[in-house]
Amino acid sequence: NGRPQISASSFRDVVIDGRQSEDGAPEQGGATVSITVVGASGDLAKKKIFPALFALFYEDCLPEHFTVFGYARSKMSDEELRNMISLTLTCRIDQRENCSDKMEQFLKRCFYQSGQYNSEEGFSELDRKLREKEAGKLPNRLFYLSIPPNIFVDVVRSASRTASSSSGWTRFIVEKPFGRDSESSGELTRSLKKYLDEEQIFRIDHYLGKELVENLSVLRFSNLVFEPLWSRNYIRNVQLIFSEDFGTEGRGGYFDNYGIIRDIMQNHLLQILALFAMETPVSLAAEDIRNEKVKVLRSMRKLRLDDVVVGQYKGHSKGGKSYPAYVDDPTVPSGSITPTFAAAAVFIDNARWDGVPFLMKAGKALHTRRAEIRVQFRRVPGNLYRRNIGADLDKATNELVLRVQPDEAIYLKINNKVPGLGMRLDSSELNLLYSERYRREIPDAYERLLLDAMEGERRLFIRSDELDAAWAIFTPVLRELEERRVAPELYPYGSRGPVGAHYLAANYNVRWG
Ligand code: NDP
Ligand code: BG6
Numbered sequence: 001n002g003r004p005q006i007s008a009s010s011f012r013d014v015v016i017d018g019r020q021s022e023d024g025a026p027e028q029g030g031a032t033v034s035i036t037v038v039g040a041s042g043d044l045a046k047k048k049i050f051p052a053l054f055a056l057f058y059e060d061c062l063p064e065h066f067t068v069f070g071y072a073r074s075k076m077s078d079e080e081l082r083n084m085i086s087l088t089l090t091c092r093i094d095q096r097e098n099c100s101d102k103m104e105q106f107l108k109r110c111f112y113q114s115g116q117y118n119s120e121e122g123f124s125e126l127d128r129k130l131r132e133k134e135a136g137k138l139p140n141r142l143f144y145l146s147i148p149p150n151i152f153v154d155v156v157r158s159a160s161r162t163a164s165s166s167s168g169w170t171r172f173i174v175e176k177p178f179g180r181d182s183e184s185s186g187e188l189t190r191s192l193k194k195y196l197d198e199e200q201i202f203r204i205d206h207y208l209g210k211e212l213v214e215n216l217s218v219l220r221f222s223n224l225v226f227e228p229l230w231s232r233n234y235i236r237n238v239q240l241i242f243s244e245d246f247g248t249e250g251r252g253g254y255f256d257n258y259g260i261i262r263d264i265m266q267n268h269l270l271q272i273l274a275l276f277a278m279e280t281p282v283s284l285a286a287e288d289i290r291n292e293k294v295k296v297l298r299s300m301r302k303l304r305l306d307d308v309v310v311g312q313y314k315g316h317s318k319g320g321k322s323y324p325a326y327v328d329d330p331t332v333p334s335g336s337i338t339p340t341f342a343a344a345a346v347f348i349d350n351a352r353w354d355g356v357p358f359l360m361k362a363g364k365a366l367h368t369r370r371a372e373i374r375v376q377f378r379r380v381p382g383n384l385y386r387r388n389i390g391a392d393l394d395k396a397t398n399e400l401v402l403r404v405q406p407d408e409a410i411y412l413k414i415n416n417k418v419p420g421l422g423m424r425l426d427s428s429e430l431n432l433l434y435s436e437r438y439r440r441e442i443p444d445a446y447e448r449l450l451l452d453a454m455e456g457e458r459r460l461f462i463r464s465d466e467l468d469a470a471w472a473i474f475t476p477v478l479r480e481l482e483e484r485r486v487a488p489e490l491y492p493y494g495s496r497g498p499v500g501a502h503y504l505a506a507n508y509n510v511r512w513g
Pocket of ligand 2: 244
């Protein structure tokens, strides 16, 4: 029906305890968590945040005492907010009973406050309403900034002054984009830190909340068979691939300001790369993991223009249906050269990864929707079976694929003897397909991240020094692309993207998976 499925899951063994203060001490009257979605009338709030909150409620993962507030400029009553939210809530696929009861119970806890983003009045009024709900309990407050980035600081200024919790914690989840380059990102960080401590800021990259991305470290650090191979000695190249089979429909105005490198590569793909390539952290504590990620990012070479290919989709007709060009979007300025596709080769100059190309590819309006990590291993030296392998030896290497979405899976391509009296080898897969192995539905990334923010778990959020290091890799090339007005290679909507991406990979002796 086109509506997002609620994909809740009790993925936590321990339900968060609403009766604890910041230092973990039990409170007499219990604690309450108020979650205020700023920008509640917007796309992300409707599509992801409210459904994720409902999913957590459904699975009893929210504290006993919680309240959800929507805040935006649009005029709405509590009832209208509830109606709006209810349109995007659906029951789980396994259709347990009492779903509509649960929805009703959830919606009763949802309220709305209209106000300007830079006005202390609006947030004071919100504060007054929050206090009513929190009466007698330790008040903890979470603000989710689901708004355009140019008003982040206004909201943080007003909300931190007038609507911070008096005795519990106050946290702000901030959505990307975190600036457009090193300078603007640094400026944003400094402005936020005028009003908040770093511990209060939860910079979200929802790819870190995806199941397969979380599993990356488990796969590597708790299976002996992988970690010893995880280096330049055995890995030939690593590919990080993001593709969508639809264009920027509806978000062209936002997108044109950023482009695919800022929208996907500098954050989602780079975060995956950092987790993939980091050294073993001292522990699973957030700071230990983030310290290792920062080290990887700081060891990376700044991306060079020669190592980037950019593209933009053009209109296309197929089977009697026509697909629009990027520049056909009325919110996109005509003649825009903003890339909707990019491929890049990046390098980590440290002992583990010296010389290994990490190839990234991200594009909109391609032939398929997928996000994958592909690890191609080196050739077996002196392979005894080289004559029995049909393909050339470079193709017959092992490949480990983590399919982040859709149809989450981990599979390993191996050379295997084709059964029979002869000795012929083919490439087969050891395949862990999640839908076959695990019956439980996979929670949406936003569920995990919202729960983490409520628990004060920062492992999956971006620290400011990580952000600085990430921008340092991309800022010079972004500037060069813009100053030189590099024209993107046009590719038809629904195609595999520009051929330039293949030449780039070929420079490093790589074939895209
Ligand atoms: P929207 O453009 O839908 O904006 C959210 C709300 O902010 C609107 O409903 C509107 O509320 C208010 N708003 C919009 N434009 C302005 C403006 N120029 N000045 C003041 N208020 C404005 O954004 P999304 O919901 O799509 O995204 C929210 C944030 O999340 C953004 O930072 C975006 O980059 C990020 N994001 C979004 C994703 C998505 O899929 N949508 C995915 C990943 C990140 P009102 O008029 O009622 O005040
Ligand atoms: C967002 C980007 O961060 O991620 C969008 O701004 C993109 O352009 C989206 O469509 C993809 O997220 P997902 O979870 O649907 O793969």
